[in-house]
Amino acid sequence: MIITDEKLKGSIEDKMAIADSFNLMDDDFFAVVMRDKAACSYTLSRLLDKKLNVIKVDTQYAIRNYNGHSVVLDALAEDDEHKLYNIEVQVKNKDYHPKRVRYYQASLDTLFLEKNQNYKELPELYLIFISATDWLKGGKCKYTVCRMVDETHQEIDNGVHEYYFNAAVDDGSSLAKLLQYLKNSSADNSSFGELPKAVYNHKRTAKGADSMCEAVENYGYxxxxxxxxxxxxxxxxxxxxxxxxxxxxxxxxxxxxxxxxxxxxxxxxxxxxxxxxxxxx
Incomplete structure (x- = not known):
């Protein structure tokens, strides 16, 4: 679908048609849906295979660096244990993802460690990168990065957890099914807990479609x-x-x-x- 200014500002039917064309791998739609804390909690719980409860979500979260490179995060969530989760979706393979994740981590660490605070006060951070391509070429749905001492094979825990998810591979697992849903986000699918409910809200209701089009319009500006x-x-x-x-x-x-x-x-x-x-x- 070609999205024009006329359609963005047109009838509710036009706006709902635009909203229906989006999938969760589109970063603007992903950001809008992730504002729903229940949907975000479900998504993170499934990706990380652990139960968690999101209490706060910021989307399109800008970290300004006036002396360097600023970043805009797709979604930054906090759970009830005050752990942080940065979730990014990427369709095109335009960056070297580990370097990008490294910079995002540094930006977040700088933001959340105040002057005179001890380094122990840095929050536990999960960096989650979801890609439409298998850029690591391992044929896996999930890649977990660990810091390890070469000589002793001892894992070093610095509070950072780094994950890369690959939506290009469908191995039939429950994780793969979720990743496939991110690529084809039907409002009529009821297999993924709270996530399709939020998708439905933004695709099939007037209020949700209107907010989605506003987000796309702002992105266009x-x-x-x-x-x-x-x-x-x-x-x-x-x-x-x-x-x-x-x-x-x-x-x-x-x-x-x-x-x-x-x-x-x-x-x-x-x-x-x-x-x-x-x-x-």
Missing amino acids: RKEAEGRVEGRAYEIIALMLETGADDEAIIARLMSRLEISKERAIEYYNAYKKQEGKAEK
Whole structure:
């Protein structure tokens, strides 16, 4: 389905049709559904194979870093034991996921450890990454990462639990069935506890479909704004290259003109060079 502004702002039937086209592997729909604490509790319990009770969920949770790379988490949940769960869904294999997870962990640790607190106060953290592809190529639905001493094979517990889930493999297990549901999230499926109830609410009720379309519309506005900044960055880069400016000068100009971090300026510059390289071939 092609989602247009007219459909986003149109009749409730149009909005419900848009909402019905989404699945839980779409990060915006996933974020909206995970706001339901019961649905989030069920999803985490099934993924981690343990009973837990979510008491708080923040979705599209932004951690701003004005001197570096900011992040926006799909969902950040807290259970009744004050353990934290960061859940991410990814359809395209565009990043090296362990490095991304590493940065997310660092961002969360910095956020939740206040000045003068002891490191022991860091909350227990579960990093959960759900991918549509088997990027580890092990043919497994679930990959658990452990910190271990090579020489003694002793596991080191630093309070971080790292999991990668693969929705590309269907081995017939109950976990695989849940992952397949994330890819094909029917509102009429009743096999997954509270999760389909939340899906139904956002696909088949007027209020839910309206909130879903509002989320998609806001996402569109964000992407449009990002596109404008990127376009301006490319203009600056092209003009400065024509004058013979070096890399350092171009990055400095991007930072000052666009009021962005050095890391973001480098990202724009590398993307521009990659794009121009393809155009020359």
